[in-house]
Amino acid sequence: MPGPMFTYDQEMTDLIFDFCRWRLTINPVPLDFGGVAEDLGVGLEGLLNDDGSSPAVVLDYYDKKLATAIVSVDSPRFLSFIPAAPTKASLLFDMVVSASSLQGTSWLEAAGAIIAENQVLSLLAKQAGLDSHAGGCFVSGGSLGNLSALTTARDHGRRQHPELQGRRLRFAVSEEAHSSVAKALHVIDVDALVVPTIDHRLTLAELEAALAADPEPETVVGVVATGGTTNAGIIDDLEDLGIYCRAKGLWFHVDCAYGGGAMFSSTHSHLLSGLRYVDSFIVDPHKWLYAPFDCAALLYRDPRIAKATFTQNAAYLDIIHSDSKEEWNPTDYAMHLTRRARGLAIWFSLCVYGIKAYIDAVDDSINIANRAAAMIEDCEHLELVRDPSLSIVLFRRKGWSDQQYSAWSTQLLQDQIGFVTPTKWEGETIARFAFLHPETTEAMVAEILATMA
Numbered sequence: 001m002p003g004p005m006f007t008y009d010q011e012m013t014d015l016i017f018d019f020c021r022w023r024l025t026i027n028p029v030p031l032d033f034g035g036v037a038e039d040l041g042v043g044l045e046g047l048l049n050d051d052g053s054s055p056a057v058v059l060d061y062y063d064k065k066l067a068t069a070i071v072s073v074d075s076p077r078f079l080s081f082i083p084a085a086p087t088k089a090s091l092l093f094d095m096v097v098s099a100s101s102l103q104g105t106s107w108l109e110a111a112g113a114i115i116a117e118n119q120v121l122s123l124l125a126k127q128a129g130l131d132s133h134a135g136g137c138f139v140s141g142g143s144l145g146n147l148s149a150l151t152t153a154r155d156h157g158r159r160q161h162p163e164l165q166g167r168r169l170r171f172a173v174s175e176e177a178h179s180s181v182a183k184a185l186h187v188i189d190v191d192a193l194v195v196p197t198i199d200h201r202l203t204l205a206e207l208e209a210a211l212a213a214d215p216e217p218e219t220v221v222g223v224v225a226t227g228g229t230t231n232a233g234i235i236d237d238l239e240d241l242g243i244y245c246r247a248k249g250l251w252f253h254v255d256c257a258y259g260g261g262a263m264f265s266s267t268h269s270h271l272l273s274g275l276r277y278v279d280s281f282i283v284d285p286h287k288w289l290y291a292p293f294d295c296a297a298l299l300y301r302d303p304r305i306a307k308a309t310f311t312q313n314a315a316y317l318d319i320i321h322s323d324s325k326e327e328w329n330p331t332d333y334a335m336h337l338t339r340r341a342r343g344l345a346i347w348f349s350l351c352v353y354g355i356k357a358y359i360d361a362v363d364d365s366i367n368i369a370n371r372a373a374a375m376i377e378d379c380e381h382l383e384l385v386r387d388p389s390l391s392i393v394l395f396r397r398k399g400w401s402d403q404q405y406s407a408w409s410t411q412l413l414q415d416q417i418g419f420v421t422p423t424k425w426e427g428e429t430i431a432r433f434a435f436l437h438p439e440t441t442e443a444m445v446a447e448i449l450a451t452m453a
């Protein structure tokens, strides 16, 4: 006899579905407060006990105590870090993936999930300008995507350069590369040739200068560029870097975790045209492609190279590898084995709304960034630090100290007007807006700016 754990419970099901229905309805989503509540955690202990607690009691505790201590990344007033704005269809289908326990590990078990995920990966590859041989898989986030791509690049570098045996390999990276790139290099024990940039944007001239000044340029086997820095939305000179890397046989990896959404922009996609030269790139649909967490796409120009790195050989796994042509095992392309079919939520959403709706949403984010910049220019006490790039705006409140920015940011959240954390730019503390929620309005931006007078 199965116990209650595996028995359908009408009441609990209604409770959860009603909660989800309510959460999907609230508009605008309130910011909530993050970890500021003094009584956070009070009462948690009693809930987890030997005999179980009533679902209504546990859910009520979550709703009242825990959820309010989580800042809602999907609030249109969340303009810090990189916000999130998952589409309604993607959120709903994520529930289907959960309720159906959908995994997407191997073709043998999950061809139906994988073929749909691959339809999305093909679309992303096509937007990037890669041909139909490109492929990869969805991973949990950009960090795991970068790690997996760079592991493949390192192995490939080793194979291509037997003469470097016994020496340390390196990748050239811009000083603006995301922290996850340094972390990945640390994990795979590869060094960085850090290329200084004049205007935070890696150019070919800067790469060539760094290589020319380096005593061991032959140990550099790849270049990591960024398609939209997280702090400022700046896109490296992908076109020239890409052409150079192809000519020199250097692995070209582009981190588009945030900026990859701009592949769908009707006005800015050309800035990513150099993606057609990549050996690998990543984009996080859980950022600017409106998918729920955790969803990052990892793509390779020639996925066979990644397969050489990641195919796991174990007696019990032999059966998932066959010679069939359409067979595609996501597990062969990244640092994972069992995986949630996390690409299905964006697949469903793309099918339901169509690609044009995504283009409009991405365009809206860039437009509101530009309008916010214009509003900032109109304020006596504010000034732009630089022109907005993609959907990110850097600006300063003239005369403010670090403490004033941080006190202002805390108060803004306290008053539920906005979540805007200060950032650093060239050593200075400044304010930063990152837009991507289609329901962030000019009125909300004006309300935030008014608090800086």
Ligand SMILES: *Cc1c(COP(=O)(O)O)cnc(C)c1O
Residues within 6 Å of the ligand: 082, 140, 141, 142, 143, 144, 178, 180, 226, 228, 229, 230, 255, 256, 257, 258, 259, 284, 296
């Ligand atoms: C967010 C981000 C990452 C890390 O992605 P996660 O999904 O948070 O792991 C890497 N690179 C850039 C440019 C990013 O914006």
